[in-house]
Amino acid sequence: MIPSDTPKMQMPSLLSKLGKMTSIRDTAMLEQSLLKTLCPMLGVLDSSLYRIDDLTSAMRVLHHHHSRVVESDGMARLVERNEEVFNDANIEPEVRALLDNVRLLGKPCTRKRTQAQDLLVAYPLFGGREICGYFVFTRDREVTLTEDAIIKGVLEVYANYYDLLDVSQRDRLTGLLNRQALENSFDRIWSILSRSEQPSGAPDGRRVHAPSSHWIAVVDVDHFKKVNDTYGHVVGDEVLLLISRLMMSALRASDLLFRYGGEEFVLLFSAKDSQDAMAILERLRLTVEQHVFPQVGRTTISIGLSHADPNDLPQEVLAWADRALYQAKETGRNRVCDYQALVSQGEVDAPSYGGSELF
Numbered sequence: 105m106i107p108s109d110t111p112k113m114q115m116p117s118l119l120s121k122l123g124k125m126t127s128i129r130d131t132a133m134l135e136q137s138l139l140k141t142l143c144p145m146l147g148v149l150d151s152s153l154y155r156i157d158d159l160t161s162a163m164r165v166l167h168h169h170h171s172r173v174v175e176s177d178g179m180a181r182l183v184e185r186n187e188e189v190f191n192d193a194n195i196e197p198e199v200r201a202l203l204d205n206v207r208l209l210g211k212p213c214t215r216k217r218t219q220a221q222d223l224l225v226a227y228p229l230f231g232g233r234e235i236c237g238y239f240v241f242t243r244d245r246e247v248t249l250t251e252d253a254i255i256k257g258v259l260e261v262y263a264n265y266y267d268l269l270d271v272s273q274r275d276r277l278t279g280l281l282n283r284q285a286l287e288n289s290f291d292r293i294w295s296i297l298s299r300s301e302q303p304s305g306a307p308d309g310r311r312v313h314a315p316s317s318h319w320i321a322v323v324d325v326d327h328f329k330k331v332n333d334t335y336g337h338v339v340g341d342e343v344l345l346l347i348s349r350l351m352m353s354a355l356r357a358s359d360l361l362f363r364y365g366g367e368e369f370v371l372l373f374s375a376k377d378s379q380d381a382m383a384i385l386e387r388l389r390l391t392v393e394q395h396v397f398p399q400v401g402r403t404t405i406s407i408g409l410s411h412a413d414p415n416d417l418p419q420e421v422l423a424w425a426d427r428a429l430y431q432a433k434e435t436g437r438n439r440v441c442d443y444q445a446l447v448s449q450g451e452v453d454a455p456s457y458g459g460s461e462l463f
């Protein structure tokens with residue numbers, strides 16, 4: 105309950121922001137909305153959300169910044185900028201130490217910045233009983249009791265709603281993001297890719313921590329029908345689960361792996377160039393090939409790769425990766441084929457823009 109000393113003007117604004125927050129149907133938008141809701145309420149220009157991925161335990165960070173910019177008409181305006189970082193190696197030592205305290209104590213903690221007078225404040229985010237992330241901001245004064253109650257209330261609404269959205273975006277068997285999640289966020293991911301290729305500091309730019317270029321792969325288990333027919337669906341399910349875990353273990357936390365259909369997976373990842381991308385996928389293929397599956401023994405995967413140029417349509421790039429997968433199946437399975445290489449070798453036709461079989 106919000107205490108009675110809450111400023112009267114804040115209540116309608118808070119309720120309307122909570123209403124907007126829960127009308128969102130995408131977890132990433134929900135995270136941005138949370139920071140946008142809390143920043144002005146606390147009178148801070150910057151805040152961050154740290155989220156721990158339950159499959160990889162890697163930390164993903166969303167920073168939300170406001171800055172005052174004086175424009176050509178002489179008016180000062182607030183400009184918003186979001187930045188998404190998938191690599192937790194960059195977390196400041198002071199922040200990391202504070203988050204460790206919050207994790208150990210299971211409650212909000214405050215720490216004085218060494219280089220400034222400001223206070224660093226961190227609140228835990230709970231997913232069930234576990235801490236699944238942190239809300240962090242810097243301020244020149246302590247949090248009041250009223251503010252403390254508001255932050256906890258908003259974080260609770262956010263966490264409950266996030267869980268609801270997350271369940272609908274996860275595949276039940278493997279826990280990976282599902283086809284719906286990919287389709288919902290494809291355009292957003294694409295705009296992140298294109299912005300991440302722009303010079304840093306672009307206004308309102310979310311940046312993916314990435315070396316240079318982006319790639320899409322479609323992965324399909326070979327002769328999977330035989331596994332089901334020979335050992336039954338329960339064993340088949342176990343093989344799918346193990347393959348998804350093996351792939352996750354061979355990938356980086358920043359790579360996005362979706363279960364796209366029955367025995368088909370879609371992977372979005374970054375790599376220096378096509379050689380590097382092929383090397384990553386070869387490693388993935390080998391990881392599965394070398395594993396001994398209970399009862400079944402050896403199982404293999406085939407992979408189709410395409411460069412994800414943000415100037416192309418995402419659905420088209422996915423269809424090209426699927427075309428390369430078809431080639432990998434046709435030429436013996438347990439292989440990785442690169443669509444652009446196949447085109448330049450004349451083994452498949454150059455892209456005909458406009459048609460996609462996958463959507």
Ligand SMILES: Nc1nc2c(ncn2[C@@H]2O[C@H](COP(=O)(O)OP(=O)(O)OP(=O)(O)O)[C@@H](O)[C@H]2O)c(=O)[nH]1
Pocket residue numbers: 277324325326327328329330332336337338339340341344365366367433437
């Ligand atoms: N156990 C299990 N099987 C599934 C699931 N989803 C799809 N399948 C099965 O996956 C099999 C896919 O078979 P096909 O599309 O013929 O492909 P394949 O046998 O893997 O052959 P290739 O892809 O050509 O190498 C079908 O038998 C589906 O029933 C699932 O969630 N669990």
